[in-house]
Amino acid sequence: MIDGTAVGDTTVDTRPTKIMYVAEATAHGGRDGYVTSLDGQIALKVAMPPALGGDGNGTNPEQLFAAGYSACFHNALVLVGRRAGLDLTGSTVAAKVGIGPNKQRGYGLAVALSVSLPVLDQDVATKLVDAAHEVCPYSNATRNNIEVTILLG
Numbered sequence: 001m002i003d004g005t006a007v008g009d010t011t012v013d014t015r016p017t018k019i020m021y022v023a024e025a026t027a028h029g030g031r032d033g034y035v036t037s038l039d040g041q042i043a044l045k046v047a048m049p050p051a052l053g054g055d056g057n058g059t060n061p062e063q064l065f066a067a068g069y070s071a072c073f074h075n076a077l078v079l080v081g082r083r084a085g086l087d088l089t090g091s092t093v094a095a096k097v098g099i100g101p102n103k104q105r106g107y108g109l110a111v112a113l114s115v116s117l118p119v120l121d122q123d124v125a126t127k128l129v130d131a132a133h134e135v136c137p138y139s140n141a142t143r144n145n146i147e148v149t150i151l152l153g
Helices: 061-083 122-137 139-141
Strands: 025-028 031-036 043-047 092-103 109-114 146-150
Touching: 061 092, 061 109, 061 122, 061 139, 122 139, 122 146
Parallel strands: 109 146
Antiparallel strands: 025 031, 031 043, 092 109
16 A cells, blocks of 8 residues: 555545535425425426326436536536537537346436537537546546446437
């Protein structure tokens, strides 16, 4: 061990060195209730989707996670692309978040990100997506925890 790091340890520390913003939200009633944010920007009814036995009359945590991950990953693309002087006109990121039982008698998530970079050639787009995946806080939080597939089209 050298300076607290095991020799041969290739784990990258992605924890923030300084907290610049804190979001606060509260759930009331779990998956059949509502969620609010401290700043009042979010006040949403939450309901189980029909596929999980609910009535679907509200959003759900998977939709909120998909919205957050797609926005965050797109911002990472823009940041990395801007640094490289690339044109990201018309770019989009769509996220699909799946939920299902895992082997530990709980539930797990899987994510598929669909990235569209219509004005970039495939090789440049691939490098940009790889770089964004290293920068994006959601990617860093989920890496080696859940399956994240990135589709470039």
